[in-house]
Amino acid sequence: xxxxxxxxxxxxxxxxxxxxxxxxxxxxxxxxxxxxxxxxxxxxxxxxxxxxxxxxxxxxxxxxxxxxxxxxxxxxxxxxxxxxxxxxxxxxxxxxxxxxxxxxxxxxxxxxxxxxxxxxxxxxxxxxxxxxxxx
Amino acid sequence: xxxxxxxxxxxxxxxxxxxxxxxxxxxxxxxxxxxxxxxxxxxxxxxxxxxxxxxxxxxxxxxxxxxxxxxxxxxxxxxxxxxxxxxxxxxxxxxxxxxxxxxxxxxxxxxxxxxxxxxxxxxxxxxxxxxxxxxxxxxxxxxxxxxxxxxxxxxxxxxxxxxxxxxxxxxxxxxxxxxxxxxxxxxxxxxxxxxxxxxxxxxxxxxxxxxxxxxxxxxxxxxxxxxxxxxxxxxxxxxxxxxxxxxxxxxxxxxxxxxxxxxxxxxxxxxxxxxxxxxxxxxxxxxxxxxxxxxxxxxxxxxxxxxxxxxxxxxxxxxxxxxxxxxxxxxxxxxxxxxxxxxxxxxxxxxxxxxxxxxxxxxxxxxxxxxxxxxxxxxxxxxxxxxxxxxxxxxxxxxxxxxxxxxxxxxxxxxxxxxxxxxxxxxxxxxxxxxxxxxxxxxxxxxxxxxxxxxxxxxxxxxxxxxxxxxxxxxxxxxxxxxxxxxxxxxxxxxxxxxxxxxxxxxxxxxxxx
Numbered sequence: 001x002x003x004x005x006x007x008x009x010x011x012x013x014x015x016x017x018x019x020x021x022x023x024x025x026x027x028x029x030x031x032x033x034x035x036x037x038x039x040x041x042x043x044x045x046x047x048x049x050x051x052x053x054x055x056x057x058x059x060x061x062x063x064x065x066x067x068x069x070x071x072x073x074x075x076x077x078x079x080x081x082x083x084x085x086x087x088x089x090x091x092x093x094x095x096x097x098x099x100x101x102x103x104x105x106x107x108x109x110x111x112x113x114x115x116x117x118x119x120x121x122x123x124x125x126x127x128x129x130x131x132x133x134x135x
Numbered sequence: 136x137x138x139x140x141x142x143x144x145x146x147x148x149x150x151x152x153x154x155x156x157x158x159x160x161x162x163x164x165x166x167x168x169x170x171x172x173x174x175x176x177x178x179x180x181x182x183x184x185x186x187x188x189x190x191x192x193x194x195x196x197x198x199x200x201x202x203x204x205x206x207x208x209x210x211x212x213x214x215x216x217x218x219x220x221x222x223x224x225x226x227x228x229x230x231x232x233x234x235x236x237x238x239x240x241x242x243x244x245x246x247x248x249x250x251x252x253x254x255x256x257x258x259x260x261x262x263x264x265x266x267x268x269x270x271x272x273x274x275x276x277x278x279x280x281x282x283x284x285x286x287x288x289x290x291x292x293x294x295x296x297x298x299x300x301x302x303x304x305x306x307x308x309x310x311x312x313x314x315x316x317x318x319x320x321x322x323x324x325x326x327x328x329x330x331x332x333x334x335x336x337x338x339x340x341x342x343x344x345x346x347x348x349x350x351x352x353x354x355x356x357x358x359x360x361x362x363x364x365x366x367x368x369x370x371x372x373x374x375x376x377x378x379x380x381x382x383x384x385x386x387x388x389x390x391x392x393x394x395x396x397x398x399x400x401x402x403x404x405x406x407x408x409x410x411x412x413x414x415x416x417x418x419x420x421x422x423x424x425x426x427x428x429x430x431x432x433x434x435x436x437x438x439x440x441x442x443x444x445x446x447x448x449x450x451x452x453x454x455x456x457x458x459x460x461x462x463x464x465x466x467x468x469x470x471x472x473x474x475x476x477x478x479x480x481x482x483x484x485x486x487x488x489x490x491x492x493x494x495x496x497x498x499x500x501x502x503x504x505x506x507x508x509x510x511x512x513x514x515x516x517x518x519x520x521x522x523x524x525x526x527x528x529x530x531x532x533x534x535x536x537x538x539x540x541x542x543x544x545x546x547x548x549x550x551x552x553x554x555x556x557x558x559x560x561x562x563x564x565x566x567x568x569x570x571x572x573x574x575x576x577x578x579x580x581x582x583x584x585x586x587x588x589x590x591x592x593x594x595x596x597x598x599x600x601x602x603x604x605x606x607x608x609x610x611x612x613x614x615x616x617x618x619x620x621x622x623x624x625x626x627x628x629x630x631x632x633x634x635x636x637x638x639x640x641x642x643x644x645x646x647x648x649x
Contacts, residue, residue, distance in 0.1 A: 017467040035197065042207065044505075079468055086466070086570050094569030095215040102209070105461035109475070110197040115457045119479040122431040122456070124194050124317035126308035127277075130432045 158227020162324025
């Protein structure tokens with residue numbers, strides 16, 4: 001089974017990107033992490049290296065600005081840092097955040113439970129299922 | 136069967152015609168060549184992806200995307216700013232499209248200016264495949280509110296909405312077209328042309344990755360089915376194969392065919408190989424209504440607005456799944472989550488820019504032969520996307536939406552109070568690559584048709600210039616963007632390529648020393 005790189009940084013990022021992820025218990029987060037880890041394992045080695053580097057950058061850059069690592073910051077400061085990254089003049093930084101954000105969305109929203117919680121009800125039986133449910 | 140010392144065992148096979156790819160192009164070629172089998176001509180189709188059983192189409196995003204799409208639908212361009220979605224399965228992208236079926240516009244075919252290619256011919260062949268694939272308009276009671284609101288919004292905002300003909304039979308309205316129809320209703324090549332070809336004796340081998348083409352030899356690796364993978368094992372024993380052929384038809388799509396011919400070192404023969412790539416760059420736009428609407432039930436793509444000529448874009452209805460929706464909204468955090476939690480109230484529009492073949496936008500390969508797509512959004516394309524976003528916002532608000540998410544606005548959330556200021560709020564200055572979600576699923580060009588090898592890769596019949604036994608039959612043939620959904624035109628061009636194969640086969644087979 002693949003392991004998530006930078007697991008604590010990832011979880012801290014997830015808490016800002018999808019605030020609902022803070023409500024996940026250990027099993028719920030483990031499911032998210034496994035989805036993300038599998039997705040990373042399927043990417044080319046070059047992309048995996050870039051991701052590890054970006055996670056390290058996210059973790060340590062705040063030391064210069066806030067005097068603490070990313071995982072030690074409160075949510076407001078974490079969000080400010082990520083907002084800065086998504087507006088960064090350097091495409092590489094914007095891309096990095098884009099990639100991490102995409103992975104977190106995959107881990108959180110691709111779970112069937114998350115879909116149900118949103119009210120997403122697509123069903124192979126289509127109209128029959130919906131009309132049968134009285135909606 | 137032979138093996139050089141220290142090398143993998145290589146299996147030898149011989150076929151008369153080998154078709155590479157089983158999507159709209161490969162499927163059409165296979166069905167058109169199928170009756171040659173009864174005349175003693177052996178035809179083989181190689182498909183890189185797997186052949187799924189009907190009960191494996193579950194509609195679950197996490198399961199289906201890796202099983203049906205190249206890189207799970209997350210193939211990135213070289214600079215990482217655009218995601219390309221294309222199928223990799225028995226049936227190719229015809230398994231994962233929505234089945235919208237339109238005939239190429241006359242103005243586009245005429246602008247292509249390919250000697251020997253007429254709009255009348257494309258239209259006639261398109262109608263043949265539309266009949267085969269049961270293309271028709273859905274009844275009004277099959278249209279959901281996500282689509283009906285689009286029509287209502289267009290009426291209010293002054294746009295002309297047209298209904299898409301679609302190629303379904305027995306559609307139950309699962310809304311899951313882009314994850315492969317779980318009811319076998321969509322009439323892609325995996326339901327129509329490939330089974331028909333196989334009934335006539337065409338062999339189809341899945342999980343067969345073509346590494347390169349040598350002189351009338353297709354070097355192929357058949358992969359094992361890994362534990363947990365969807366799909367049947369390959370029809371052939373996993374391993375390496377050298378497949379001798381009298382003729383080879385390449386139909387791996389704009390990226391796959393271009394990359395295959397590049398790693399087969401065809402570029403000195405046809406130097407334009409990989410060029411003229413167009414993709415119809417797209418945004419998914421989302422709006423929230425005050426009440427729940429039927430959006431995740433019913434066919435997702437029933438209507439469109441064609442503003443290609445006037446404003447360089449096409450708008451289409453669409454509906455995506457939670458993860459795909461999440462990644463296509465900009466930003467993160469509470470605002471993003473609020474939109475996601477509104478899922479049952481969401482209306483969606485896909486905006487497609489009509490891009491033009493541009494120097495530098497092209498397919499290349501890495502040293503180890505993997506495709507790399509170089510694509511930069513031009514100012515003209517960004518302007519088209521911005522205009523399309525403004526139009527969509529007007530349509531959303533015209534339909535009664537309370538909030539609109541516009542990626543090229545900053546902040547991206549617009550309320551009805553913003554309606555009078557859309558031109559100001561939605562602007563190219565906010566279009567920041569790497570932050571704005573741009574995706575593409577209409578991948579075209581790379582092996583463009585044309586007059587000669589100086590300016591193109593093939594002639595109007597898919598014959599590769601200077602290589603008479605090698606043909607191309609897919610969207611890579613397009614010399615420029617089609618400006619509509621492309622699969623019917625791909626089938627029409629593949630039909631022409633198959634006709635040329637039939638015409639030329641006797642002479643080529645006679646001239647080939649076996």
